[in-house]
Amino acid sequence: MHYIINLVRNRNFVLVFAVIIGLVLGDFANDIKSYTTYILAIVMTFSMTNIRTSSLYPLKSLLKPMLTGALLNYFAYALIMIGLAYFLIDDRDLFYGFVVIATTPPGVAIVPFSYILQGDVEYSIKGVLGAFICTVFITPFAVGWITGNDGIDSLDLFLLMVKTIVIPLLISRILLMPIPFKLVDKIRGKAVDWGFALLIFIAVGLNRQVFFSEPGILLKIALILFLTHFVLGMVYEKICTLLNRNPIKVMSENLLLTIKSSGFAVVTAITLFGQKAAIPTAGLAIFVLLYLLYLSFRMDLKNKKAQK
Incomplete structure (x- = not known):
């Protein structure tokens, strides 16, 4: 029983x-797909409690990392x-x-994994x-421009950003x-994990x-995703190593470059373009x-070698 709980x-x-x-x-995914936006909003709410307001000060220190995050997430990756x-x-x-994946914001998992992988958390x-x-403004414009507003309304997409991000x-x-954080801190991890799992279940189930x-x-989908995560991440790290960049900051930038919010991508794809568009998001x-598992195993191996 203890093993199952773990x-x-x-x-x-x-x-x-x-x-x-x-x-x-x-087949049961059809019964709950109309609730995807609400599920995502709940997941995003709990996820964003990882971002402490105190971390945003002083305001002048925000500009460079905010621009870097936006450029890596929306320009290089996309x-x-x-x-x-x-x-x-x-x-x-x-x-x-x-297109939805490319314009999706980074995953909030970047914050805890920056700590796990010895990156720069702040x-x-x-x-x-x-x-x-940037997502609130870039995604409606980018998706509409690239797809030629094919069956979508940019205002509807903007409102979706407001519902699921703002x-x-x-x-x-x-x-x-x-007072509320005492409860939130206890259930946050499981609420996020199972909420994302429910969204993935819907995306996979609708396209089984x-x-x-x-x-x-x-295979084509897997190839594209492999290249834009594993290969892109490794190439970025290699370039930064050649430029003698700070490895702690490079790890955080690697995560900002490669880790996207899969739940957000699932909901946006289904809402805008239907269930088939959700296959890449799954x-x-x-x-x-x-x-993330690869980066974690690589870090563990590196630490073991350093201890010898």
């Missing part, structure tokens, strides 16, 4: 479990992903799914916040007050037939998890 508490197990259940019991998808993906809806917090603020950010400030019947498409969740 599994349920493990973030990696929960997300993998969501993918498996989505493939097995995916340019490569959209370029790869343009040449490798023929299906319009799948391509739009990659720098990561400011970079994530900068990218989130309002949760404001509510999270209230939850950081001493594709996962079983079209392996060629899945893959995103898997590759983000794999990349």
Whole structure:
């Protein structure tokens, strides 16, 4: 029983479990897909309690990491992903799914993993916040421009950003007050993990037939996601090493470059372009998890070698 409880508490197990259940019991995803926006808003609210208001001061120290986070997240990553998808993906809806991923804000998991991977936590917090603020304005414009406003209303997309980013950010400030935070701190991790898992279940479940019947498409999706996470991250680190950059700050920038909010991508893709566009976003969740595991194992191996 204790072993089962530990599994349920493990973030990696929960997300993998969501993918498996989505493939097995995916028909139930149709029954809850209309609640995706609300699920995401709750998840984002709890996630943003990782961003302490005190970390944002002094204000003049915000500019550089905020701009860096926005440039890495929306320019470098987006340019490569959209370029790869343009040449490798023929299906319009799948391509739009990659456009959504490219313009999705960074994952809030960047903050705790900056600590785990010995990065610059304060720098990561400011970079994530900068990218989130830019999301509200950049994503509606970028998605509309790249897709030619194909069946979407930029105002609707802007309102979606307000519902899933601005309002949760404001509510999270209230939850950081001493009394509510006592409860929030106890349930935050599980609320975020299981909320994201539910969104991944919906994305996989709605497209379970594709996962079983079209392996060629899945391979192309996997290739693009591998290149824009593992390869892009390693190339960025290599360039920074050659330039003698601070490795602590480089680790935070690596996360800002490669870690996207899979839950946000799932909801935006389904809301704007339908369930098929959510297939790449389901893959995103898997590759983000794999990349974070890779960085964690690499850090453990490095520390073991240093102790010898």
